[in-house]
Each structure stands twice: as structure tokens, then as C-alpha cells.
């Protein structure tokens with residue numbers, strides 16, 4: 001059976017067909033619609049990110065493509081081969097900068113380059129001889145004027161995102177993800193680990209305008225489509241964690257996303273796999 005975008009259909013036996021049922025658990029959302037005398041079709045959101053309704057501006061499922069249950073399934077559907085040496089890999093970094101106490105996320109509105117006009121985390125391409133942690137530290141300084149110790153990036157390495165494109169077969173983007181949690185100087189109470197910063201020190205540059213958002217109100221409709229999948233998963237996981245003092249408990253994840261032709265402008269995913 002073909003999986004539809006972000007959802008799986010299962011058949012359940014049902015005696016009465018005139019009702020619509022809705023069952024919601026902590027991990028899944030089940031919506032049943034009557035279609036035949038014997039069965040109802042249930043829409044089961046299998047991915048925790050897809051089932052978190054708290055995010056106000058999530059991209060519609062039609063933009064998010066097919067959710068694969070395994071990397072093998074994803075790779076065979078996209079025709080990507082992990083050992084394809086012919087692909088040119090562009091490595092970059094991306095920083096998830098939070099204030100967990102206040103459930104805030106710092107994003108930047110991109111003024112030029114890849115993703116112009118969109119909101120995104122801070123980061124950019126690795127320069128020669130640079131490690132991902134060094135690159136993330138440098139980019140956060142350049143794009144938001146925030147100086148954070150290198151150690152925080154080493155500890156805050158939380159995974160990777162892999163992007164491929166239907167109309168640019170030779171290119172693969174590998175994004176190293178970092179999570180930095182901060183406290184605002186003068187905050188009255190801090191219940192979780194983080195670096196103290198002065199929020200007034202944050203500055204725009206010619207490339208990005210930084211802006212704080214409440215977690216559930218991040219402008220996902222003005223972001224790359226994949227953010228509606230992995231970023232919502234990540235923030236939901238953070239929200240669910242009891243022990244927020246420990247870096248060891250940071251969520252980890254690796255995501256694979258295959259984009260439809262039209263790239264950045266079209267902003268539509270065909271296939272994805274999120275390993276959490």
C-alpha cells in the first residue's frame with residue numbers, strides 16, 4: 001500500500017458506518033471516516049512531529065511528502081545511493097538557539113543567498129579546514145553577534161540533515177545541527193542548563209535579521225518545508241523532557257529530505273525519513 005504524505009491508512013472492522021470517530025493518544029492521532037459497510041479508513045499520523053498540533057503555522061501535509069519508515073525505503077524511493085561518490089556534498093551548519101525556560105527560539109530572516117526571504121536558524125557553509133563546531137560558532141557571531149564558547153557547540157551537536165533535490169541530482173547538502181540553549185541576563189529564575197547572554201547584544205547583519213519567536217508560533221509557513229517536520233519534532237521533544245539540566249538528554253536526530261523540482265521557490269518535499 002502506498003503511503004500518503006505524512007500519514008498511513010489502516011483498515012479497521014466496523015459495524016456502524018454512519019459515525020466519524022476520532023481517537024487521540026499521546027503519540028498518534030487517529031481519524032476515522034466511514035467508507036464502506038465493513039471498514040472504516042483510519043488516518044494514523046505515525047510521526048510525532050506530524051501529530052503535534054500546537055504549532056500554528058505548520059506547512060500543509062501536501063508539501064511534506066511521503067514519510068518513510070526506514071532509510072532503506074527512503075533511499076530506494078529517491079534513487080539516492082549513500083555510496084554515490086559522484087555527488088558533490090556541500091557541508092554547512094545550522095543552529096537551533098533556544099531559551100527553554102521561556103519556550104523561545106531565535107530565528108533570522110534571510111536577506112540574501114540561499115533561502116532569501118525565509119526565516120531560518122543561523123549557520124552557513126564550512127570554510128576550509130574548519131570543523132562544523134568552529135563553523136557554527138563563527139556563523140553565530142557573524143549573523144547574530146553572539147559569542148558562545150566552542151565547548152557549547154561540541155556538546156550541543158545534535159545530528160544532521162541531508163537534503164537532495166529531484167532537479168539537481170549531483171548535489172547533496174549535509175547540514176550539521178547544533179543546539180545552544182541560553183538564559184537572558186536578569187532572568188529571575190533559570191531551571192535548565194544554558195549560557196547566559198545579554199539579549200540586547202543580538203544584532204542584525206547584512207544577511208540576517210534575528211527575531212525571537214514563541215515555540216508554538218514559529219513562522220513555519222515562511223520557512224523551509226522540512227522545518228515543519230524536524231524542528232517541530234525537536235522542540236516537542238525538548239518540551240517533553242523533564243531533566244532539562246542535562247546536555248546528555250538533548251534530543252538527537254538525523255533527517256533525510258528529498259525536494260521536488262523548483263528548489264527553494266517551490267519548497268516542496270517528495271520523500272523524507274526522520275531517524276530519532
Ligand SMILES: Nc1[nH]c(=O)nc2c1ncn2[C@H]1C[C@H](O)[C@@H](COP(=O)(O)OP(=O)(O)OP(=O)(O)O)O1
Pocket residue numbers: 092093094095112113114115120121122123124125126163173175224225226227
Ligand atoms: N532545507 C533547509 N532547511 C533548513 O532548516 N535549513 C537549511 C535548508 N537548506 C539549507 N539550510 C541552511 C543550512 C545553512 O545554515 C544555510 C545555507 O547555507 P549556505 O551556505 O548554502 O547559504 P549562505 O548563503 O547562508 O552561505 P554563507 O555565506 O556561508 O553563510 O541554510
